[in-house]
Amino acid sequence: MIEFYRDILRKARNYGAKEKRDASLPWWARIGRLFWFGFGWLLVICLFAIFANVLPIDDPLTTDLDNLFLPIFSDGHLLGTDAVGRDMLSRAIYGARISLVLAFTAPFLSLIAGLALGLPAGYFRGRVDTAVSVFVDSILAFPNIVGVMVILFFLGASLPVMILALAFFGIPAEVRVARANTILFSEREFILAAQAQGASSLRIMVRELLPNVIVPMLSLVLFGMSIVIIIEGALAFLGVGFPPPTPSWGKMIADGFEDISRAPHVTLVPAAVMFLTILSLNMIGDSLRAITDVKASTV
């Protein structure tokens, strides 16, 4: 999915009358408002998640049977309480932890694996390329949510297994972009120069191609992060896969869903938090891509 977006948006941009960003502006102005919106939201979520223990919020697991289903903006409970009186704000903050831990690990592992497979595939082409593409197409045949779910089922649900499973299903997108960009850069003069100087293939890939190829892949990592959060949410919502000791957004949405006719906010609040987070990651990814694309075209 992501690789389509990449390609398509880039093509669209070439046709577009999207106003040319003034090169004289400082970089933080050029990158656009959407980036800073996304970045700001993500920063807030990260800080809350990291400092959840020291923040003046209730314990996410403490129940209060006198205050069930309090609405948003209740006294002492900014986002209300759920079916057993637990504070929603606190649960949303603690719930961010699991999503963020996964989001900041799995996509980076996918990136590394994608580079390890995509660089040789694009540089050597031929049989290496074929082997890699068979491998990648095989991964694609397993729908990612189903794949992660089933791996957790068969291998046992634990955090490392979940990270690795998520990383594994993120590989195809990274490989495609790494490969495509490697092919693009392999035709450039500086690669020919390196080859003429007798540099080894490994050196060319690591020293010459990698720094160029990795730039456009970074925005892909951000889309990968949002996909990871979606998958974790879906699995937690279905009650399969990873059993978190702390609350998770997907679990909160699932819990609240049972009482949706009575207190819709219990399910809509975590859904909104999740939506904003995914939206932010996509916005950052999109803005970064816009910037890195400009760079790639002027190299």
Added chain:
Amino acid sequence: MAYLRKRLLHLIPVFFLVTFASFVLVNVLPGDVVDTILADDEAANDPELRRQIMVDLGLDKPLLVRYAVWLGELVQGDLGRSYITGKKISDLLVQRIPVTVQLMSMSLVFALLAAVPLGILCAYKSNRSIDRWISGAAFGIVATPPFVTSILFVWVFAVVLDLLPAAGHAPMFMGLWANMKYFILPMLAIGLSEVPIFLRVLRVDMITTLQEDYIALARAKGLSTSYILFRHALRPSLFTLITVLGLQVGRLISGLVIVENIFALPGIGKLLIDAIDARDVLVVQAIVTFSAVAYVAINLIVDILYAVLDPRVGRRRETV
């Protein structure tokens, strides 16, 4: 045809890798497979049953031999029996497939009916305000996973407006509307998540097409705008969309699993989660195998369609 042969040669190893991966799943279970199958069962200590399961799974033979045997049975449509219910898994799947296929095709039709006109509109008015609004909405939909969309729909249409049932299923013989009303919300939830993808693909291709000389010629001849858009420009702009349709099957299946469970539709996705809850190992394996093989098969069909539709394109698909 060289292109088709190449694709076929490519999909054969993919098929073997995919089925092997599904096969290995049962063999990587931590601990004893037999214990997992018989978990919580009072028959767990029955040596005869344990031996029977070992023989059924062929655990006494080498891995590759077992794979070959399993694959042979798979090709004949024999997926074994569930250890929980004792039913033939192939029968279970056959029961569930119609619901899933109905939901999947309805969602696809909805997504296309929404995305194609919008994509044409966006391309025609590219970078005007209507295009920006639609693209912005698409950006928002991308950030809303199907399970969140489902919740919103249940809340709005089932709880607040009380128009449609929140969950359940009625077989077709109870009447078309009785059957359809349970499918509308799931269809919207899955279909909507596909719209932005189809929309963007079509929009980009359409913009390219609209810059072709023959469009300018059609315009110069005085043909109406809608005639040009639908009769001249749409067809050559559809190829990437068709490719994407094939590649989206995986995403669709993920969406189906979630949505079927939220709306209690008895399809394959519901079966999968039920099997996971019941720790029904072989059923889980069968569904994974089934969906992966379906993905490979559908992409093969797309490849064939593609080559048939436009003999020129051999390389076009590879660039996607």
